[in-house]
Amino acid sequence: MQQLDSSDTNAEKLHCSYENTGAVQMRTKNAKSLNDRHNQGRSMIFSDNLKVFAPISRHRRNHSQHNLTVTEIVSPLEQTVIKEGYLLKAKIADGGKKLRKNWTVSWIVLTDQKLEFYKDSKQPAVANLKTGYKPEWVDLHGAHVEWTTEKSSRKNVFQITTTSGNEFLLQLDTDFIILDWFGAIKNAIEKVSKEKSGASRTKEFQIRRSSSSELLSSLGTESKESKAENRRSLIFRLNYSISDITERNQVKSRLKKFISRRPSLKSLQEKGLIKDQVFGSCLKNLCEHDGSMVPPFVKLCVKAVEKRGLDVDGIYRVSGNLATIQKLRFVVNQEEKLNLDDSQWEDIHVVTGALKMFFRELPEPLFPYCFFEQFVKAIKIQDRNDRVKTIKSLVDKLPRPNYDTMKILFGHLKQVAANERLNRMSPQSLGIVFGPTLLRPEKEIGAMEVHMVYQNQIVELMLREYTMIFSSEED
Known part of the structure; x- marks a missing residue:
């Protein structure tokens, strides 16, 4: 009896220790014999390999509460x-x-x-x-x-x-x-982005594979059916899909022939059907087309800003309305007569935004790609006089359209900086705005962020030493 009592005591202790884990304990009432009671005590001892499950509610409303996995309950997914x-x-x-x-x-x-x-x-x-x-x-x-x-x-x-x-x-x-x-x-x-695209491709492949499996299974099921109407329906669908594919191939071949026979852009330009646009065109071609070393649009913008924008706070730093800038761009590209004194271009920030967009969309920046490393190397020179002389020699080597356009632009920006007291645009501020726009490498490299600092410093130095850099021996 003492052994049985101790067995019951141990069983009750185990019952208490496993009660928190959610294990369900079953106990037989009214044991008829000591042997039954003894067997009941031994059955309550858990083995090492026993899996503990959450208690299952018999109520229909609570079934959804037990659909969570152990991982979702214990340790939610943590991001790194x-x-x-x-x-x-x-x-x-x-x-x-x-x-x-x-x-x-x-x-x-x-x-x-x-x-x-x-x-x-x-x-x-x-x-x-x-x-x-x-x-x-x-x-x-x-x-x-x-x-x-x-x-x-x-x-x-x-x-x-x-x-x-x-x-x-x-x-x-x-x-x-x-x-x-x-x-x-x-x-x-x-x-x-790579992980998401890989997951979407996997999901798409699974969807395609499942749809293909469903189609094959449906074909197999229909082939087993003995009814003549089902066989006719299957043949009709197969014929329809074949004719659909044939029609698609014919459309593709016609499009290929049309594309191969269409006239080239150069031939259309030679016939005068397509005109060169101002935005996005090469600086050299623009100057040759207009018979000038400086694009007329640049001259118009510079004149407008110097007329009514030198005292405007944040000139060239504040962005204009993008929709109006795009409208101005369209007018310029259509070679319509441009009057920047018109009321629709009243906001001077629209004019400055269009000028910055013009230089930003040049196929090759105002500082040609082949000069980028040379200018960056020059700005690193410790002695200021040597630094200015080196940059001046590089500027003198620029193509004539680039040199003349740069001279007019930097002369204009020098006037903007001269009114710093009113517009709060110092040479440093203008260097930050125009550095990445006028000077950039042909291909993005690892040290692009570091080069941005040099781009700003180059523009700032050229504004401060404008007279020295753009002076000629004839002057």
């Missing part, structure tokens, strides 16, 4: 934190709607899927404890990151644009830290 730290953040667009720029210091956490924004470094830990708390975040899938100099007068600013139309600016004065952030975010975006 790649980088975190303090940066200046400004949200400038929400769903495509422009917002007022407001810089705030944020604790930013970069994971392999998204970018999260917190008020301080302690908030992520608090957020994990609060159920339902969702911080502001950016989905990296399909996002785009790029350096920008037009959205802010601050240095080291880059912009993140999401597929939903949200735009964020991130900034920090420390060069190597902000460069590291830019590279980490760019790599994360590329990685998540």
Whole structure:
């Protein structure tokens, strides 16, 4: 009896210890014999290989509560934190709607899927404890990151644009830290895009394979049917699909013949059916077409800005209305008579935006590609006099259209900088705006962010030493 009592006691202890794990205990009432009671005590001892299952509710409403797996209950999927730290953040667009720029210091956490924004470094830990708390975040899938100099007068600013139309600016004065952030975010975006595209291709392949299997199974089922009407229906569908494929092939062959016989762009231009456009055309061709070393559109914009824009705050830094700029571009490309004093071009920021767009869309920038490395090497010279002389010798070697256009543009920007007291545009500010637009490498390289600093410095130096650089021996 003592052994039986001790067996019952142990069984009850085991019952208590496994009760928290959700194991279901069964106990037989009114044991008829000691042997039955003894067997009952031994049956309650668990083996090492026993799998513990959650209690199954008999109520129909609660069935959905037990469909979760153990992984979903115990350890939810956690994302890998790649980088975190303090940066200046400004949200400038929400769903495509422009917002007022407001810089705030944020604790930013970069994971392999998204970018999260917190008020301080302690908030992520608090957020994990609060159920339902969702911080502001950016989905990296399909996002785009790029350096920008037009959205802010601050240095080291880059912009993140999401597929939903949200735009964020991130900034920090420390060069190597902000460069590291830019590279980490760019790599994360590329990685998540590759993973998403791979998953979609796998899903598409599975859908195709399943649909093919269903078609084969249906064909097999129909072939077994003995009814004549079903066999006729199957033959009709097969004939219809064959005729459909034949028709598609005929359309493809006709399109190929049409494309191969169409006249070339050059022949259409020679016949005068297609005219060269101003935006996106080579600088040399534009000058030859107009019989001048400087495109007339550049002269018109410079004249308009000097007439009514030298005292405007943030001239060339503030962006004009993009729709109006595109309208101005269309008018210029159609070779219509352009009058920038017209009321529709009243906003001077539209004129400056169109001028920047003209230089940005040149097939080869104002500083030709073959001169890029030479100018970057020249700006690194320690002695200022040698630096200016080297840059002057490079400018003198430029093609004539590039030299003349550059001389007029930089002379105009020098006048803008002379009115810094009114427009708050110093040579440094103009260098930030025009550096990446006028000077860039032919192919993107790893040190592109570092080169951006040199691009700005080159434009700034040429503005400060304009007289020395653009002076000729005849002068």
